Amino acid sequence: MNWLKAPMPSAGCCPGCLTCAKRLAPDKMLEIKPLSNNHLEALLELEAAAASGMRPAALTSALKAPAIRVLGAWQDAGKQEARVLIGYAIVAIGPFDAEIEAIGVLPGWRRHGIAGLLMQALIDVATQAGSERLLLEVRETNDPAIRLYQAFGFTLDGRRKEYYPAVEGTAGRDDALLMSRGLRS
Numbered sequence: 001m002n003w004l005k006a007p008m009p010s011a012g013c014c015p016g017c018l019t020c021a022k023r024l025a026p027d028k029m030l031e032i033k034p035l036s037n038n039h040l041e042a043l044l045e046l047e048a049a050a051a052s053g054m055r056p057a058a059l060t061s062a063l064k065a066p067a068i069r070v071l072g073a074w075q076d077a078g079k080q081e082a083r084v085l086i087g088y089a090i091v092a093i094g095p096f097d098a099e100i101e102a103i104g105v106l107p108g109w110r111r112h113g114i115a116g117l118l119m120q121a122l123i124d125v126a127t128q129a130g131s132e133r134l135l136l137e138v139r140e141t142n143d144p145a146i147r148l149y150q151a152f153g154f155t156l157d158g159r160r161k162e163y164y165p166a167v168e169g170t171a172g173r174d175d176a177l178l179m180s181r182g183l184r185s
Contacts, residue, residue, distance in 0.1 A: 052104035089118040098126035
């Protein structure tokens, strides 16, 4: 598989918009690549900041599981500095369906198209694995994520009532929206 290497999307860019990314200087590159056990420390640090809801044990297991793919978005920090992991995405590959387990992006890199680039990479991975459909669930109050998923063709399949625990400082639990999209035409 050829992994994506593209100029960094600009602030305010639409999710995954490569049109906007092409206008940027080529010295700031973003690379989407599979993560391995060697990347565990960077992944745990990213998740601690991104707070996407994945527990450290789940991230550790995902890196070891043969049917799970973990992708990382690496920002080229320059010639003198090491690359920085700024986003990640996890997809579980099943016999017919693949399921997005998580997408996390560092807070300072949100609204820069990183999640969209990761989403496209997940779609490519699931398609190449032979999956027919891509599934996900999302907190009903996560409007930015819902807009991203809709932009990539996901539609609402159902709802799990009071699935997510209350967000700190709020009362009550949130529903989970179940969404999917086909991968073959």
